[in-house]
Amino acid sequence: MQTELHRHLDVSIRPQTLLRLAQEKGLEAQSTSLEAFKAKLIMRQPMSDLSTVLAQFSIFQKVLDRPEVLERVAFEVLQDCWAEGTRKVELRYSPNFVSQYSQLSWDESLQAFKRGLEQGLYRYPEMKAGLICITSRDAGPETVDRGVEFFLRNQEHFVGIDLAGSEVHHPCRLFESSFKKAQARNAKITIHAGEASGPESVWEAVELLGAQRIGHGVTSIQDPQLVEYLAKNRVCLEMCPTSNWLTRAVSDLSEHPLPKLLRMGVPVSINTDDPGVFGVTMNDEIQICREKMGMTLAEIEMCHRHASNSSFI
Numbered sequence: 196m197q198t199e200l201h202r203h204l205d206v207s208i209r210p211q212t213l214l215r216l217a218q219e220k221g222l223e224a225q226s227t228s229l230e231a232f233k234a235k236l237i238m239r240q241p242m243s244d245l246s247t248v249l250a251q252f253s254i255f256q257k258v259l260d261r262p263e264v265l266e267r268v269a270f271e272v273l274q275d276c277w278a279e280g281t282r283k284v285e286l287r288y289s290p291n292f293v294s295q296y297s298q299l300s301w302d303e304s305l306q307a308f309k310r311g312l313e314q315g316l317y318r319y320p321e322m323k324a325g326l327i328c329i330t331s332r333d334a335g336p337e338t339v340d341r342g343v344e345f346f347l348r349n350q351e352h353f354v355g356i357d358l359a360g361s362e363v364h365h366p367c368r369l370f371e372s373s374f375k376k377a378q379a380r381n382a383k384i385t386i387h388a389g390e391a392s393g394p395e396s397v398w399e400a401v402e403l404l405g406a407q408r409i410g411h412g413v414t415s416i417q418d419p420q421l422v423e424y425l426a427k428n429r430v431c432l433e434m435c436p437t438s439n440w441l442t443r444a445v446s447d448l449s450e451h452p453l454p455k456l457l458r459m460g461v462p463v464s465i466n467t468d469d470p471g472v473f474g475v476t477m478n479d480e481i482q483i484c485r486e487k488m489g490m491t492l493a494e495i496e497m498c499h500r501h502a503s504n505s506s507f508i
Contacts, residue, residue, distance in 0.1 A: 197281045198502035199477060200385075201410055201433035201466035204286035204308065204326070205293055206255050207272045208471045210236060216258035237474035238441050251472055252292075260297035262307035269311025270318075275470075277319045279477040283506055286312070287327035287357050290345060291334055301345055305352060325354030325508040327385065330373070332358055332365035340373040347380055354507040355383035358404065362392040367399035374404040383507040385410055385433065390444050394418035401430060408433060408505055413444045415461070416452035426460035431505035435468035436483045437475045448487040457494060464502035465495070 208216075214232045217223040223232065238251070259265055269286070276284045288308060290301035299307075305326075312324050328349075330342030339358065346356045356377050358370060367388060377384060386400035390411035397415050400406040401424070412432035415421050425432065434453045439445045445452075457463045465484060467475050484490040484498075 196283055196503050197279075197477065197499050198283040198464070198506055199276065199281050199466050200285050200408065200431070200464050200502050200506060201435055201468055202272075202276075202284060202286055203329075203469050204269060204272055204288040205259060206252055206469040206471045207275070207286075207467075208255060208258070208268050209271055209275070210471070210474075212268070212271060213254070213258060213471065216264060217254060220258060220260075222254060222257060233474070236472060238472060239474075241441050241443050252469075253296075255471065256292060256296045259293050259304075260299065262299070262303055262310075265293070265299075265304055265307035266311040266314070269308045270315045273312060273315030273319065273322065273324055275476075276324075277315075277322055281477055282321060283323040283503060283508060285325050285327055285354060285507060287329050287359075289329035289331050289342075289359065291331050291338055291342060292329070302349075305349060309352060323508050326352065327355045327357050327507070328353045329357045329359045330370075332360040332362070332370060332387075334360075335365075336369055336373065339370050343373045343377055346382070347376065350380065350382065355385055357385050357387065357410065358400075359387045359410070362388060362390065362396045366392070367396060367404050371403045378405040383407060385507075387411060389414040389432075390439070390442065394421045397421055397425075401428075406430070411435060411439065411444060413439055413452060416456060422456065422459055422461060425456075425462075429462055429505070431462040431464055431501055432456065433464050433466050435466045436480050436488075437473050438468035441473060448483055451488055453484065454488045454490050454494065457490075457497065462501035462505055463498055464505065465498045 293304045328346040330339040385408040386406040387410035388400035389397040408431045
C-alpha cells in the first residue's frame with residue numbers, strides 16, 4: 196500500500212487554488228498567469244538553508260483565513276494524494292502557523308480541516324487519512340507548550356503530534372517538559388530532527404521527547420550507534436528527497452543516505468514534505484529514488500511497507 200507519513204497540509208495547496216485565493220486577497224495581480232505564479236512560487240534550486248525555505252511559506256498562511264478555505268484545501272490535498280496512488284496518508288499542520296495571520300481560532304482551523312478530510316474520505320472510501328498536530332519550535336517553548344495542551348485536549352481528532360521548525364537555534368531539549376505531557380498520555384510522537392542539525396538532534400528526539408518516528412533524520416547516517424539504534428527499535432525515518440536537496444540537508448540527490456540506511460535495516464519511508472512549494476508528487480519522489488539513488492522497485496515497495504507499518508493511523 197502506497198503510504199505517505201510526512202506531508203504538510205498547510206503547505207500543500209494546489210498552485211491554481213493558491214493563486215485564486217491570493218488574487219482574492221490582493222496579494223497577486225489579477226493579470227498574473229498560473230505559469231508566472233508557479234515560476235515565482237515553486238523552488239527549483241537549493242536555498243541557502245532551511246530557515247530561508249521556511250520564510251517562503253508566508254503566502255500560504257495569508258490565504259488560510261476562512262473555514263471554507265481550509266475545508267477546501269484539505270479536500271483537494273486528499274484528492275491529490277488519491278490521484279498519486281496513495282491510499283494511506285498522514286497530513287500534518289501547525290495551528291499556530293495557520294492562525295498567525297488570520298482571525299481563526301485553533302479550534303476553528305481544526306474543525307475546518309476535519310470537515311475537508313471527511314468529505315475526501317466520503318469521496319474515496321478506500322482511503323485512510325489522519326491529522327498530526329504540529330508544534331512550532333521557532334515560536335518558542337511557551338507556544339510549543341500551548342500546542343501540546345491543544346493536542347491533548349483534542350487527542351481524539353489527531354493521530355499524533357510533531358515538533359517542527361529549524362533545530363539550529365531550537366534544539367529538542369528545550370521542549371522536553373512539554374513533550375513529557377504527551378508521552379504521559381501515550382501520544383504517538385514524530386519529531387523533525389537530523390535535518391538542519393547533526394545526529395545529536397535525533398538522539399534528543401528519541402531519548403528526551405519520546406519520538407517513535409523522525410521527520411527527515413538525514414544526518415543519522417553520521418553516527419553508526421544511532422543507525423543501529425534506529426534499526427533495532429524500528430524508528431522510522433520520514434525522508435523527503437526533494438525537500439532535503441532544496442534545504443541543503445543533502446548536497447546532491449545521488450548522495451542521499453536513504454538507500455544506504457534502508458539497506459542497513461533502518462525503516463525508511465518516502466515523502467513529499469511540502470508539495471505546494473516544492474512542486475513534487477509522490478511519483479516524482481519515487482522516480483528520484485529510482486533514477487538518482489539507484490533504488491530497486493523491491494526497495495521502493497519496502498519503503499511503502501515500512502511507512503504503512505509505522506503509520507499512526
